[in-house]
Amino acid sequence: MEKERRIRILSIIALVIAVLGLTIAFASLSTTLKINGGAKVDAATWDVKFEELSSASTTGSASEIESPTISEDGKKIENMKVHLTKPKDSVTYTVYVANNGSINAEVTSIKTPTLTEKQKKYLEFSATYEDGNPIENSNIINAGEKEKVIIKIRFKEELEKEDLPKEGEEIELSFEIEYVQTDNKKVSTSKSNTPTETDDYIKEGLVLYLDGINNTGKGHDNTTNVWKDLSGNSNDATLQNYDSPTWDSKSLLFNGVNQYAQILTPSNNIPIGESPYTIEVVFKSNNLNVSNGLFNIGVFYVQTKGNAFRTSGKGLDNYYWSNDLIVQCNLQEKRIYNGLTLNSGNKRKIYLNSELQKEDVATVNTELGNVTVGLTYPPLKEYLNGNIYAVRVYNRGLTESEIKHNFEIDKLRFGITSDNNN
Numbered sequence: 032m033e034k035e036r037r038i039r040i041l042s043i044i045a046l047v048i049a050v051l052g053l054t055i056a057f058a059s060l061s062t063t064l065k066i067n068g069g070a071k072v073d074a075a076t077w078d079v080k081f082e083e084l085s086s087a088s089t090t091g092s093a094s095e096i097e098s099p100t101i102s103e104d105g106k107k108i109e110n111m112k113v114h115l116t117k118p119k120d121s122v123t124y125t126v127y128v129a130n131n132g133s134i135n136a137e138v139t140s141i142k143t144p145t146l147t148e149k150q151k152k153y154l155e156f157s158a159t160y161e162d163g164n165p166i167e168n169s170n171i172i173n174a175g176e177k178e179k180v181i182i183k184i185r186f187k188e189e190l191e192k193e194d195l196p197k198e199g200e201e202i203e204l205s206f207e208i209e210y211v212q213t214d215n216k217k218v219s220t221s222k223s224n225t226p227t228e229t230d231d232y233i234k235e236g237l238v239l240y241l242d243g244i245n246n247t248g249k250g251h252d253n254t255t256n257v258w259k260d261l262s263g264n265s266n267d268a269t270l271q272n273y274d275s276p277t278w279d280s281k282s283l284l285f286n287g288v289n290q291y292a293q294i295l296t297p298s299n300n301i302p303i304g305e306s307p308y309t310i311e312v313v314f315k316s317n318n319l320n321v322s323n324g325l326f327n328i329g330v331f332y333v334q335t336k337g338n339a340f341r342t343s344g345k346g347l348d349n350y351y352w353s354n355d356l357i358v359q360c361n362l363q364e365k366r367i368y369n370g371l372t373l374n375s376g377n378k379r380k381i382y383l384n385s386e387l388q389k390e391d392v393a394t395v396n397t398e399l400g401n402v403t404v405g406l407t408y409p410p411l412k413e414y415l416n417g418n419i420y421a422v423r424v425y426n427r428g429l430t431e432s433e434i435k436h437n438f439e440i441d442k443l444r445f446g447i448t449s450d451n452n453n
Contacts, residue, residue: 078132079210080105082177085125087113093120093186101126113184118153121185125161128208129177137213137432138170144206155185158206166208169432171217215436231440232423233433236309238300239266239424241292241404243282243313244444253278258292258404264300268292268404279418281445283405287318287416291406301328302338302426303397309373309429310340310349313420313441319345319364323415324407326422330400331408338397339407340372347372347381347388351395356381358389367420367447369438375428384447385438387431420445 082105087095092115099111113122130136144156159165161179172178216231232240240262244251248259256276260266270276270283270292277284285291294301302308312325322341329337337352346359349372360383362368371382380390404422405415421441429437441447 076132077134077136077212079128079130079136079172081108082127082129083125084108088123089121091120091186092116093122095122099124108182115184115186118186118188121183123184124182126180126182127177128172128180130172130174133174134212135174135214135216136172136210137215138166138168138208139211140207140209141166141168142205142207146202150202153187154202155183155187156206157181157183157185159183169435171213171215172210173217176217213432215432232437233425233429236425236427237262237423238264238298238302238426239294239422241268241419241422243278243418243420244280246278246283251278251280258283260294264298265296266294266298266301266402268294282315282418282420284418285405285415287321287323287414288412289414291324291414292404293406294402294404297399297402299399300426301399301402301424303328303399305394305396306426307373307375307428308338308395309371309375309423309425309427310338311369311371311421311423311425311429311437312340313367313369313422313445313447314415314417315365315367315420316342316362316415316417317364318416319362321416322348322407322411322413323417324403324405324413325370325415325419326424327401327403327407328399328424329397332410333398336396336398337400338395339413340370341407341413347383349379349381351393351397354393356389356391356393358383360388365417367418367445369441369447371429371434373425373428378428382434384442385435 081101084099084101086098089095094114095112096114097110097112099108101107102109108126111124115122146154159181161181166180215233239260241258242261245261246252246258247255248261254276256270256273258268258270260268272289272291283292310326314325316323319342322343325340325342327337327339331337333352340347340349342348342362343357344359345362346357347370348355348357350356356372356379358381369384373380374393374395377392377394378390379393381388405419407413423437
């Protein structure tokens with residue numbers, strides 16, 4: 032018997048869009064405001080849909096039984112029906128997911144096709160971006176932009192005899208993506224030597240922002256003794272115990288002996304008391320046999336009155352002077368990392384390169400004392416031996432998508448890679 036299979040795709044990548052919620056949320060913006068006869072606020076628009084569906088590209092004996100079409104509202108691809116008869120047969124389509132509205136769109140839910148364990152052995156269905164990366168939660172399409180998607184249905188060739196289907200089948204599949212509105216913005220992955228603009232970082236709740244590339248607010252200066260706070264809160268950091276500053280083009284170097292930077296007059300919006308916080312540090316350590324201080328808020332060595340973030344062995348430690356959250360995450364010397372800790376609603380978490388490492392329940396009660404970079408406790412010599420590329424402090428807990436967003440920018444600007452040996 033010819034080993035033929037008919038795969039019917041009822042709804043490929045059906046976009047489930049929360050139009051009702053958006054209509055309600057933005058209805059007031061569609062009115063015209065007049066101030067001295069002159070101001071107008073344009074209506075926000077939400078319009079995410081399919082465009083430019085290609086014809087089928089086939090390999091082997093594969094064929095197209097019906098040509099798929101995009102529905103009138105652009106939300107579904109319908110009537111896709113293909114015929115596969117032997118291993119290596121495949122049918123491929125391309126289509127664009129276009130955001131023609133004025134609001135950025137973010138993936139919040141993906142429903143993948145349901146196949147039996149037997150079917151998974153010989154059938155492969157995929158929907159990926161043009162670069163081969165899978166469609167995932169938190170992916171963003173900026174307003175006015177579009178993403179090319181590759182849809183492929185393939186009869187696998189890496190099969191054992193017993194894995195082959197014994198008779199013809201008609202298999203129904205569906206694949207759905209749900210988008211919602213977001214204030215976040217997709218970061219360009221251009222290979223250009225021009226770094227991504229610092230304005231792309233998450234701004235809401237940002238109370239301290241030190242950047243090694245733009246250390247003065249007007250560019251980079253290897254001679255400056257003051258690290259400019261770019262958040263607009265005047266939390267500038269003054270270098271301590273430097274005969275002359277030791278900057279490279281992207282970071283400040285610390286000797287691990289006595290050098291650090293200090294915010295001498297911290298603003299009153301630095302997170303203290305039981306306020307939620309996020310502390311994000313891009314760093315490199317040259318010696319992980321000692322504790323490397325990364326950032327500190329509060330009183331040194333007074334129980335529960337401080338909030339410190341440091342390395343601990345090959346891991347990270349966020350401690351309140353008696354209450355530590357320590358995670359071992361196999362840090363390597365002379366590699367650049369994005370380390371992040373937060374506490375929101377007494378849920379404390381540590382992330383490394385945007386991946387959650389560990390969490391616990393902890394109450395913070397920080398006093399506004401020492402605010403230091405590269406130092407967490409002088410008597411135990413918790414000075415950083417290495418580099419700090421950026422420090423960002425928020426007076427709220429960042430979301431998973433926001434953490435990922437910031438990390439993607441850091442990765443491009445500072446060269447964070449799995450094999451980074453700078």
